[in-house]
Amino acid sequence: MEDRKAARQRRLAESKRQIILDAAREAFAEDGLEKASLRAIATKAGYTPAALYFHFSSKEAIYAELLRTSLHSLGESVAAAVDGADTAEARFRAAGMGFFGYYAANPSELDLGFYLFRGGMKPAGLDRDTDRELNAALEGALMPLAAAARDMGAGEEAAGLSMVNIFAHATGLLLLLHTGRIRMFGASAEALMAQYVEQQVAVLRAG
Structure with a gap:
C-alpha cells in the first residue's frame, strides 16, 4: 500500500x-x-x-497529452449522446450531432484536434506510435457512426464511408462556425449539420 x-x-x-x-x-x-x-x-x-x-520529454509530448485528454472527452461525449437511442437511425443521428456538438461547444478542443484533422505533424517531432495512437482515438470516437450504419444494413465499406462523410462535413461547418464565416450565408451551422445527417440516414436507408 x-x-x-x-x-x-x-x-x-x-x-x-x-x-x-x-x-x-x-x-x-x-x-x-x-x-x-x-x-x-x-x-x-x-x-x-x-x-x-x-x-x-518535449513540447510535442505535452501537446500529445493534451490531445489524449481531449479525444477521451470527445469519445465520452459521443458515447453519452448515443446512449439511450433506441434505433440504429437514432444512434447514427445522435453520434453525428454529438461529434459536431462537442466541438461546437469547445472551440479550443477543435484547435487541438486540427493536429489530427490535417493528417499529423510528424516534422514537429511526434513519433509514429503516438501519431497512430492519437489517430486511433479520433477514429474510436467516430466509430458509433459506423456501428450504427452497419446496424442499418450497410456493409463495411459503406459504413466507413458514411463515418468519413459525417466527419468531413462536420469539420467544414465547424470551421465556418468558429471563424464566423457562417454569418456570411445567414445560416445555422447546427441546422446544416442536422440536415446533412438526415441526408446520410436517407442514403443508408436506401441501401
Missing part, C-alpha cells in the same frame, strides 16, 4: 503536470504548436524550462 509520503509526492507531481498542461494549452492557443516555445510554457506555469523535462 502507498504510504503517506509517496502519496503526497504523487499528488504533487500530478498537480505540477496539470499546471504545465494548463499553461501549454494557453500557449498553444495563443501561438500554435509551431511557435509556442518551452520557455513560454514554463513562464506561464511558473517553472524553469529545465523543470518541465521532469514531467515531459
Whole structure:
C-alpha cells in the first residue's frame, strides 16, 4: 500500500503536470504548436524550462497529452449522446450531432484536434506510435457512426464511408462556425449539420 509520503509526492507531481498542461494549452492557443516555445510554457506555469523535462520529454509530448485528454472527452461525449437511442437511425443521428456538438461547444478542443484533422505533424517531432495512437482515438470516437450504419444494413465499406462523410462535413461547418464565416450565408451551422445527417440516414436507408 502507498504510504503517506509517496502519496503526497504523487499528488504533487500530478498537480505540477496539470499546471504545465494548463499553461501549454494557453500557449498553444495563443501561438500554435509551431511557435509556442518551452520557455513560454514554463513562464506561464511558473517553472524553469529545465523543470518541465521532469514531467515531459518535449513540447510535442505535452501537446500529445493534451490531445489524449481531449479525444477521451470527445469519445465520452459521443458515447453519452448515443446512449439511450433506441434505433440504429437514432444512434447514427445522435453520434453525428454529438461529434459536431462537442466541438461546437469547445472551440479550443477543435484547435487541438486540427493536429489530427490535417493528417499529423510528424516534422514537429511526434513519433509514429503516438501519431497512430492519437489517430486511433479520433477514429474510436467516430466509430458509433459506423456501428450504427452497419446496424442499418450497410456493409463495411459503406459504413466507413458514411463515418468519413459525417466527419468531413462536420469539420467544414465547424470551421465556418468558429471563424464566423457562417454569418456570411445567414445560416445555422447546427441546422446544416442536422440536415446533412438526415441526408446520410436517407442514403443508408436506401441501401
